[in-house]
Amino acid sequence: MTLLELKDISYKVTGKEILSGLSLSIGTGEVHALLGTNGTGKSTLAYLVMGCEGYRPSSGEIMFAGELINSLKIHERAKLGITMAWQEPVRFEGIAVRDYLVLKDKNIDPAHYLEMVGLHSELYLHRMVDKSLSGGERKRIELASILALSPKLAILDEPDSGIDMLSTQDIVNVISAFKNNSASVLLITHREEIVLIADKASQICNGRVVCSGDPEKVAEYYKARKCLVCDGEVCAYV
Amino acid sequence: MSDLDALMKAFGEAGGDKAILENNEIAHLVASGHKLLSMKSVGGLEVDAKETLTGISVRVTVKEVVRIKNPAHLCFGVLHNKGTQRIKMDVKLEKDSSAHFIAHCIFPKAEKIRHIMDAVVEVGEGAEMRYSETHFHGLYGGIEVVPKSVVTVARNGRYFTDFTLTTGRVGKLDIDYSVEAGENAVTELTARVFGHANDAIKIKEKVVLAGENSRGLIKTRVALEDEAEAEVTGITEGNAAGARGHVDCMEIVKDNAVAKAIPIVNVTNPLAKVTHEAAIGSVDKRQMETLMAHGLTPEEAVDVIVKGILK
Ligand SMILES: Nc1ncnc2c1ncn2[C@@H]1O[C@H](COP(=O)(O)OP(=O)(O)OP(=O)(O)O)[C@@H](O)[C@H]1O
Numbered sequence: 421m422t423l424l425e426l427k428d429i430s431y432k433v434t435g436k437e438i439l440s441g442l443s444l445s446i447g448t449g450e451v452h453a454l455l456g457t458n459g460t461g462k463s464t465l466a467y468l469v470m471g472c473e474g475y476r477p478s479s480g481e482i483m484f485a486g487e488l489i490n491s492l493k494i495h496e497r498a499k500l501g502i503t504m505a506w507q508e509p510v511r512f513e514g515i516a517v518r519d520y521l522v523l524k525d526k527n528i529d530p531a532h533y534l535e536m537v538g539l540h541s542e543l544y545l546h547r548m549v550d551k552s553l554s555g556g557e558r559k560r561i562e563l564a565s566i567l568a569l570s571p572k573l574a575i576l577d578e579p580d581s582g583i584d585m586l587s588t589q590d591i592v593n594v595i596s597a598f599k600n601n602s603a604s605v606l607l608i609t610h611r612e613e614i615v616l617i618a619d620k621a622s623q624i625c626n627g628r629v630v631c632s633g634d635p636e637k638v639a640e641y642y643k644a645r646k647c648l649v650c651d652g653e654v655c656a657y658v
Numbered sequence: 659m660s661d662l663d664a665l666m667k668a669f670g671e672a673g674g675d676k677a678i679l680e681n682n683e684i685a686h687l688v689a690s691g692h693k694l695l696s697m698k699s700v701g702g703l704e705v706d707a708k709e710t711l712t713g714i715s716v717r718v719t720v721k722e723v724v725r726i727k728n729p730a731h732l733c734f735g736v737l738h739n740k741g742t743q744r745i746k747m748d749v750k751l752e753k754d755s756s757a758h759f760i761a762h763c764i765f766p767k768a769e770k771i772r773h774i775m776d777a778v779v780e781v782g783e784g785a786e787m788r789y790s791e792t793h794f795h796g797l798y799g800g801i802e803v804v805p806k807s808v809v810t811v812a813r814n815g816r817y818f819t820d821f822t823l824t825t826g827r828v829g830k831l832d833i834d835y836s837v838e839a840g841e842n843a844v845t846e847l848t849a850r851v852f853g854h855a856n857d858a859i860k861i862k863e864k865v866v867l868a869g870e871n872s873r874g875l876i877k878t879r880v881a882l883e884d885e886a887e888a889e890v891t892g893i894t895e896g897n898a899a900g901a902r903g904h905v906d907c908m909e910i911v912k913d914n915a916v917a918k919a920i921p922i923v924n925v926t927n928p929l930a931k932v933t934h935e936a937a938i939g940s941v942d943k944r945q946m947e948t949l950m951a952h953g954l955t956p957e958e959a960v961d962v963i964v965k966g967i968l969k
């Protein structure tokens with residue numbers, strides 16, 4: 421069953437078209453990897469799905485569980501079960517990790533979620549979600565907080581960036597945890613080994629999906645640089 | 659109910675522990691209006707106070723090399739709706755001593771109250787003093803709080819102070835703190851205030867880094883809503899080699915509130931360095947979005963962010 425469906429989405433900012441007629445659908449429980457070179461509009465797409473301020477499609481429809489959600493605000497989308505981990509998670513002064521994890525649901529066990537992202541809970545529960553955390557630590561804590569929400573759709577914007585090479589397995593585990601929960605994942609990543617654990621992958625270029633399907637094939641197409649200097653012609657491949 | 663019982667009841671309601679009065683190992687001083695209700699010294703820490711026409715005059719001395727284990731408690735309040743309370747405080751920490759003071763200032767019914775604090779603090783060589791002051795005000799806003807302190811921190815001394823006024827209306831607040839740090843001395847001044855309605859907040863904190871390798875930090879966190887106004891002045895002077903100072907001011911404004919930050923940096927020694935950062939504005943958009951993506955409503959998100967900053 422389709423959970424998220426993006427129909428012919430266009431998005432302009434200050435006259436520049438960043439997404440142009442992008443279509444994509446993600447099934448329930450599906451992990452969908454999104455590939456694309458820097459600046460192709462992956463994060464922009466994530467903000468559009470989450471409903472961030474200023475990110476409304478100039479045309480096209482965002483359907484979630486059969487409902488048109490174009491005009492819903494972030495918290496209204498969150499209520500439907502959509503959530504997101506930003507590429508660069510923001511810092512908060514005066515909020516302890518323990519409190520951050522139970523913001524929405526006081527009954528969950530924060531320690532459990534920290535362990536799931538490879539952090540020793542006794543070392544982190546009392547820490548602050550502020551500048552004192554390293555980049556990788558902050559990203560892991562964000563992932564833990566997203567897991568704790570048990571969403572229907574988790575948008576993960578480069579969950580692996582800033583995570584050390586030896587810990588890729590932690591990210592794989594997080595993604596599996598969503599899947600085991602029957603959640604869908606929109607997974608933005610630049611790492612091939614992460615792409616390969618997805619059920620499906622899409623490459624975006626020039627604001628459109630240019631290749632979609634089996635993750636291994638999409639990764640190969642991407643690596644073959646067919647779209648690197650895409651001027652719309654190479655991508656006519658679609 | 660006696661005045662002491664009444665103040666201790668308010669103290670308990672403000673989160674204080676009333677048992678401290680009976681504890682012989684904890685120094686304390688309790689004053690309501692002009693009346694001195696209770697005081698106790700402990701070995702090495704002498705509290706001496708007397709009533710004056712308009713308030714209380716207090717002298718606290720911590721003897722050389724004595725390190726006071728339990729924080730000393732000071733409780734000042736006016737339980738009536740009107741009145742003036744003028745506290746004059748002289749604190750001296752002798753060489754290599756240390757002590758922590760926790761002050762509660764309680765004005766639950768204030769409609770027309772002035773609370774004036776005039777403190778002179780001397781932190782001796784190698785001594786360390788911590789002073790935390792928390793205010794509990796009622797909902798009427800008819801209060802004026804004017805704390806002034808002049809502090810000198812001698813060589814290798816350390817002085818940390820924390821001022822919190824986040825419960826109830828601020829009323830009118832006019833803080834004026836000034837600290838002079840000697841060689842290798844360290845000082846940190848922190849203030850957290852939440853203004854509502856037409857509260858008027860003025861915070862002026864000054865650190866003079868007079869000694870070589872002295873360190874100073876002025877940290878201010880202010881949240882404002884409704885028509886509240888705040889002006890925060892952080893002054894740091896770097897006058898000696900190796901002195902390092904930083905001013906960190908953050909003010910969050912909602913509704914029609916008005917915030918102003920004036921960082922003043924004055925460096926007279928080329929080997930001193932002072933930095934400042936000030937952030938004034940509405941609640942951070944990215945923080946809001948993140949919390950909303952976690953399912954919080956915009957109102958809940960603002961609340962979480964403001965509480966965090968004032969913590
Ligand atoms: N407010 C804006 N004004 C102008 N251009 C913008 C604005 N916001 C985004 N862009 C541009 O839109 C394009 C897409 O940005 P986006 O952040 O979505 O890229 P991305 O695919 O996530 O890249 P990366 O892999 O580097 O994270 C970029 O070229 C970016 O410069």
Ligand SMILES: [Mg+2]
Nearest residue numbers: 462463464507
């Ligand atoms: Mg991006």
